[in-house]
Amino acid sequence: MAATSPSLLPVSPMASEEEREQALRDYKVTIEYKHLKSHAPGGVFLIPGMDNLRQFYGVIFIRRGPYSNGIFKFQLKLPPKYNAENQHPVLTFSAYVFSPYVDETTGILDIKNAYPKWDPTRHYLVTVLTYLKKIFYTKSFVDAKANDAAKELATKDPVAFRKKIEACVRESQKNMYSNDPGSTAKFTEEEVSHSVLRDLLKHHVKDESKVTKQAVLAQIEKARKV
Incomplete structure (x- = not known):
């Protein structure tokens, strides 16, 4: 909301x-x-x-x-x-x-x-x-x-x-990814880079309280190269 x-x-x-x-x-x-x-x-x-x-x-x-x-x-x-x-x-x-x-x-x-x-x-x-x-x-x-x-x-x-x-x-x-014309509540299918990023974060982010912005950006950069 x-x-x-x-x-x-x-x-x-x-x-x-x-x-x-x-x-x-x-x-x-x-x-x-x-x-x-x-x-x-x-x-x-x-x-x-x-x-x-x-x-x-x-x-x-x-x-x-x-x-x-x-x-x-x-x-x-x-x-x-x-x-x-x-x-x-x-x-x-x-x-x-x-x-x-x-x-x-x-x-x-x-x-x-x-x-x-x-x-x-x-x-x-x-x-x-x-x-x-x-x-x-x-x-x-x-x-x-x-x-x-x-x-x-x-x-x-x-x-x-x-x-x-x-x-x-x-x-x-x-029909989850079927969106009404003009809808602002849109669902989009996950791309390969998104699933790779999720897996990378699960593997490297063990303690969320100790994760730095730079560490997260590094994983995003890896996912982009897929």
Whole structure:
């Protein structure tokens, strides 16, 4: 969550009331994002787009449970009047996610079912990310409405349900290096020099507290020559 939040342009003294209200909404978005740096749920990362204050790219790493080792990328879009009542964010997964809480056709997380009335005094970006994480660890799908087939399978045939999840996890790993156009949360495949550098550091760096900058640079130079 160390990414810098988008900057805001100053509001002209001649701006209309509507423009001033929009500028205030924009400012609140940046405040919410800064809040995420210390309050985002573990394993969830969100980075703002380069050109759009209301476009974010993220990824969640699942560490335990049925979806363990899953790497699920997503986009989070905020409506123009976000920070007003019932202006729900839209979170869309970049690849297929088999879950009773995710629409099978669109890949959209069913936020509206969890929060029928979006209240800007109680609900924030961290609310969305917390709910996002929750759906991967929950053991009950009583309240799920996005994918009835997945919900029914979880109840009637848990073994088949688990197999579908495992296939979904494998697919997420396989697509790890597939990046959405314009995404700021990009994954790139490791080059040979990177693996060589890692091995060199493991071999030569025995005590991290005693390593000098020059020693590390020397290993980097060796890796470059590969």
